[in-house]
Amino acid sequence: MKGGDVSSISPLVSFVLGAAMATVCVLFFMSASPTRRLADISAFSSANATNDLRLASSDSHNGVADGNAEETAAAAEVTASPAPAPAEAPSPWGDLEEVLRRAATKDRTVVMTQINAAWTRPGSLLDLFFESFRTGEGGVARLLDHLVIVTMDPAAYQGCQAVHRHCYFLRTSSGVDYRSEKMFMSKDYLEMMWGRNRFQQTVLELGYNFLFTDVDVMWFRDPFRHISMAADIAISSDVYMGDPYSLRNFPNGGFLFVRSSAKTIDFYRAWQQGRWRFFGKHEQDVFNLIKHDMAAKLDLAIQFLDTTYISGFCQLSKDLNKICTLHANCCVGLGAKLHDLRGVLDVWRNYTAGTTEERRAGKFQWKLPGICIH
Incomplete structure (x- = not known):
C-alpha cells in the first residue's frame, strides 16, 4: 500500500478496536458482579423516583423544594396508612x-x-x-x-x-x-x-x-x-x-x-x-x-x-x-x-x-x- 492510504485507514481501525475493547470490559464487569449490577439498577430507579417526587413537590410549592428525603418517606408512609375502621352503628335500643x-x-x-x-x-x-x-x-x-x-x-x-x-x-x-x-x-x-x-x-x-x-x-x-x-x-x-x-x-x-x-x-x-x-x-x-x-x-x-x-x-x-x-x-x-x-x-x-x-x-x-x- 501507499503511505497515503495507510494513514487514512489507521484512524478507523483505532476507533473500531477501542470500541470493541470497551464493550468487552463492560460485559466482563457486569457478568462478574450480577448482584452489584442489580443493586446499581435499583439505586438508579430509586434515585429517579425520589427526584420525580421532589419535582412534583417543587411544582406544587411554586418551585420551592426542601430536598429532604426523610419528609418524602414520611409522606409516602402517610399515604399508605389504612383507612380507619367504620364506627359501629348505634343500637336501636340505646342503653x-x-x-x-x-x-x-x-x-x-x-x-x-x-x-x-x-x-x-x-x-x-x-x-x-x-x-x-x-x-x-x-x-x-x-x-x-x-x-x-x-x-x-x-x-x-x-x-x-x-x-x-x-x-x-x-x-x-x-x-x-x-x-x-x-x-x-x-x-x-x-x-x-x-x-x-x-x-x-x-x-x-x-x-x-x-x-x-x-x-x-x-x-x-x-x-x-x-x-x-x-x-x-x-x-x-x-x-x-x-x-x-x-x-x-x-x-x-x-x-x-x-x-x-x-x-x-x-x-x-x-x-x-x-x-x-x-x-x-x-x-x-x-x-x-x-x-x-x-x-x-x-x-x-x-x-x-x-x-x-x-x-x-x-x-x-x-x-x-x-x-x-x-x-x-x-x-x-x-x-x-x-x-x-x-x-x-x-x-x-x-x-x-x-x-x-x-x-x-x-x-x-x-x-x-x-x-x-x-
Missing part, C-alpha cells in the same frame, strides 16, 4: 343492654315493670308499688335492686330517675302519646300492650330472663319461691283451676316470668304474629288462643301460678299468711285501682304490725267490698 347488665342477678334475671307519666305522679301507682316492697316480708325489698322500670315518655323517665336506679326510656315510633292513662281495649291501649310484648321479646333475645310485673301489683313476699325451675314460662292466673300445668287455666300477662331460650323466643314470635291472625285482640287473649298449639309444637312448659300465692282481684286470696303478690286485675280505671290498693296496703300494714298469734288466728282481712275488690 338497654347496659341497664339490664347493671340490674340483673348472677343468672341474668331482671324484674321489670312499665309506666307512663300518669302512673308516676305523687300518690299514684308507682308510690304504692314501692311501698309494698318496703313493707313486705322475707327480704322482698332486696328485689328492688334488680328492678328495671321501663318508661314510655320523657316525664315518666324523669320521674323514675328521681326515685330509682335502673330506668329505661322506651322510645316508640307508633305516634301514640303515652303520657296519659289509656282506657282498657282502646286503640292506644292495644298499641301499648303489643309494644310491651315486643319489648319483652327483645329482652329474651339479649339473653336475659325476666319477671314482668304490672305496676298495680303489690309485692308482699318473694314470689320466685313459687316459680318452678322446670317452667319455661310462668304466668299468673285470672282463674286458677288447681293444676299449675293445665292449659285450661286462664292467664294474666300482668305477672309473667320467662326464661330466655330458643323455645321462648319462638313462642314470642308466634305471639306477635297472633296479633294479626286475631286482629283487635288483647295480647293476653292471643296467649290464650295459641297456648295449646305452641306448647305442643315447642315442647314448652307453661306454669300457671296458684292464686293462693300470686293473687288478684279476679280470684282473691284471703289468706294473708300465704299471699306473695296481689294484682288489681279485673279492675278498670286508674282511680278505682288506686282506691282499692290503698285499702289493701292499709290492711297489710296492720297485719305486719300484729302479733304472731293474731296473724295465725286470721284476724286481718281485706276491706270488702271495694270498687273492684270483692
Whole structure:
C-alpha cells in the first residue's frame, strides 16, 4: 500500500478496536458482579423516583423544594396508612343492654315493670308499688335492686330517675302519646300492650330472663319461691283451676316470668304474629288462643301460678299468711285501682304490725267490698 492510504485507514481501525475493547470490559464487569449490577439498577430507579417526587413537590410549592428525603418517606408512609375502621352503628335500643347488665342477678334475671307519666305522679301507682316492697316480708325489698322500670315518655323517665336506679326510656315510633292513662281495649291501649310484648321479646333475645310485673301489683313476699325451675314460662292466673300445668287455666300477662331460650323466643314470635291472625285482640287473649298449639309444637312448659300465692282481684286470696303478690286485675280505671290498693296496703300494714298469734288466728282481712275488690 501507499503511505497515503495507510494513514487514512489507521484512524478507523483505532476507533473500531477501542470500541470493541470497551464493550468487552463492560460485559466482563457486569457478568462478574450480577448482584452489584442489580443493586446499581435499583439505586438508579430509586434515585429517579425520589427526584420525580421532589419535582412534583417543587411544582406544587411554586418551585420551592426542601430536598429532604426523610419528609418524602414520611409522606409516602402517610399515604399508605389504612383507612380507619367504620364506627359501629348505634343500637336501636340505646342503653338497654347496659341497664339490664347493671340490674340483673348472677343468672341474668331482671324484674321489670312499665309506666307512663300518669302512673308516676305523687300518690299514684308507682308510690304504692314501692311501698309494698318496703313493707313486705322475707327480704322482698332486696328485689328492688334488680328492678328495671321501663318508661314510655320523657316525664315518666324523669320521674323514675328521681326515685330509682335502673330506668329505661322506651322510645316508640307508633305516634301514640303515652303520657296519659289509656282506657282498657282502646286503640292506644292495644298499641301499648303489643309494644310491651315486643319489648319483652327483645329482652329474651339479649339473653336475659325476666319477671314482668304490672305496676298495680303489690309485692308482699318473694314470689320466685313459687316459680318452678322446670317452667319455661310462668304466668299468673285470672282463674286458677288447681293444676299449675293445665292449659285450661286462664292467664294474666300482668305477672309473667320467662326464661330466655330458643323455645321462648319462638313462642314470642308466634305471639306477635297472633296479633294479626286475631286482629283487635288483647295480647293476653292471643296467649290464650295459641297456648295449646305452641306448647305442643315447642315442647314448652307453661306454669300457671296458684292464686293462693300470686293473687288478684279476679280470684282473691284471703289468706294473708300465704299471699306473695296481689294484682288489681279485673279492675278498670286508674282511680278505682288506686282506691282499692290503698285499702289493701292499709290492711297489710296492720297485719305486719300484729302479733304472731293474731296473724295465725286470721284476724286481718281485706276491706270488702271495694270498687273492684270483692
